Amino acid sequence: MQLERLIHSQGFGSRKECRELIRAGLVTVNGEIVDNPREDFSTANFRFAVDDEEWEFRDKAYLMLHKPPGFECSHAPQFHPSIYTLFPYPLVGREIQSIGRLDQDTTGLLLFSDDGQFIHVWSSGKKQIPKVYEVTTKHPITESLLKTLLDGVELNDEPGVIVAASACEQGSEHQLSLTITEGKYHLVKRMVAAAGNRVEALHRSHVGGLRLPADLAEGKWRWLSDEDLVQLNAWQA
Ligand code: URA
Numbered sequence: 001m002q003l004e005r006l007i008h009s010q011g012f013g014s015r016k017e018c019r020e021l022i023r024a025g026l027v028t029v030n031g032e033i034v035d036n037p038r039e040d041f042s043t044a045n046f047r048f049a050v051d052d053e054e055w056e057f058r059d060k061a062y063l064m065l066h067k068p069p070g071f072e073c074s075h076a077p078q079f080h081p082s083i084y085t086l087f088p089y090p091l092v093g094r095e096i097q098s099i100g101r102l103d104q105d106t107t108g109l110l111l112f113s114d115d116g117q118f119i120h121v122w123s124s125g126k127k128q129i130p131k132v133y134e135v136t137t138k139h140p141i142t143e144s145l146l147k148t149l150l151d152g153v154e155l156n157d158e159p160g161v162i163v164a165a166s167a168c169e170q171g172s173e174h175q176l177s178l179t180i181t182e183g184k185y186h187l188v189k190r191m192v193a194a195a196g197n198r199v200e201a202l203h204r205s206h207v208g209g210l211r212l213p214a215d216l217a218e219g220k221w222r223w224l225s226d227e228d229l230v231q232l233n234a235w236q237a
Helices: 003-009 015-023 089-093 116-123 143-151 187-194 226-236
Strands: 027-029 047-050 053-056 062-067 107-113 131-137 167-172 175-180 199-207 221-223
Touching: 003 015, 003 027, 003 047, 062 226, 107 116, 131 187, 143 167, 143 175, 143 187, 175 187, 187 199
Parallel strands: 107 199
Antiparallel strands: 027 047, 047 053, 062 107, 062 221, 131 175, 131 199, 167 175
16 A cells, blocks of 8 residues: 555545655665655554654554543534543544443543444444443442332333443442443433442553453553453353
């Protein structure tokens, strides 16, 4: 693939902008400046640097973020900065999208991709993907709260809509681990409210079989490895 097209496919701007980056000597391959935008390279294991930052060619982007509090899952946020400000510009340039959304005050595991099919499969409710939330409650947790969440609650603002947790385990007086397979707006907060308690803090620890890695600090992102993708699908087994 010609270098100009290759750099463009990785989110570094329009074809013209990528051509200019190359002509300006800002793109290196194997440590050597390549200033011919038409030079051909194989994309297999192709590594390059733009403005001294190293990149590897990836046909599609699959990423995870440890979402910090105070960020909105939107390209046009209203009250808080966008989560997309946490990514380098080429990733935003290749139009990664979050797979589902977390509230601005929710923390934890959030996946991103620019692969439309992947986004569709992992964000549609069809697959019934389990997501695990660590919930801190305002009032002490009771046996009856756990039972209500497992049996199903009628959402206060959606009469007739019953939603049940697929798992619910108490960790401490104010902590529970709740697994849901639906992706409705504010669902955990609405379920806990309908069951007579209140969410004080919310953290997503798992999507499918993938757990938020302990070494991924809040606000940091990384590419999903092949092993992560296996883990993601592992809940189906
Ligand atoms: N449920 C909520 O209430 N908020 C989230 O951010 C995710 C699930």
